[in-house]
Amino acid sequence: MASIELIATIFGLLCVALTVRQHIACWPTGLIMVSLYILIFHQARLYSDMGLQVVYVFLQIYGWYHWLHGGRDGGVLIVSRLSGNAWLLWLGIAAVGTVGLGASMRYYTDAALPFWDAATTVLSLIAQWLMARKILESWLIWVTVDVLSIGIYLVKGLYPTAVLYMAFLGLATLGFFAWRKTLPALQPA
Numbered sequence: 155m156a157s158i159e160l161i162a163t164i165f166g167l168l169c170v171a172l173t174v175r176q177h178i179a180c181w182p183t184g185l186i187m188v189s190l191y192i193l194i195f196h197q198a199r200l201y202s203d204m205g206l207q208v209v210y211v212f213l214q215i216y217g218w219y220h221w222l223h224g225g226r227d228g229g230v231l232i233v234s235r236l237s238g239n240a241w242l243l244w245l246g247i248a249a250v251g252t253v254g255l256g257a258s259m260r261y262y263t264d265a266a267l268p269f270w271d272a273a274t275t276v277l278s279l280i281a282q283w284l285m286a287r288k289i290l291e292s293w294l295i296w297v298t299v300d301v302l303s304i305g306i307y308l309v310k311g312l313y314p315t316a317v318l319y320m321a322f323l324g325l326a327t328l329g330f331f332a333w334r335k336t337l338p339a340l341q342p343a
Contacts, residue, residue, distance in 0.1 A: 156314070162190035163318040170322055173285070174329040176233075176336070181218030188214060198310055201265050202255060202275040209279060217286035224287070233333045236284070236291045244280055244295075251276035267306055274302050290337065293330035300326055 165187035172180035188210040195204035224231040236244070255276060256269035265271060277299045284292035300323035307316035 170325040185214040202271040206275045213282045231288045233288045296326040
């Protein structure tokens, strides 16, 4: 499994680097990465993370399409921001989702770290959805996910994946500032 984890790590780095640059190839590259992580997380008994990767398969396809055709008049999508009310809605969804999924994983599976795993899963789904919509704040949620994930993967002994998430943390920070520079002039930065 170590070689699969290394390959997934390489595709993950490439995917996020391409996303920072808003390059459409981030989506097929991400599709390869998430497919490999389905196997990796199953073996590590991180079932929430494994399920997340399954959902990511579909979100990768959606994001790919939406970045190409989700903009004005079916054109290329541009970066935008969340409103204050949208932030509150997503925070509420994150809290309820984390408690619900964490409790389910704790009581119905032998999941390791069920609530921490659930938190990264729920936040990742929110971040990925917002990223597919090219919402700037998706990067802030990714920073949170990356910090939590580094700890989880170190505890589980998934060292290449922990290193990957350390790189993701740096790339998410760069992504936020890079995307902020591309905001339309009418939106406050």
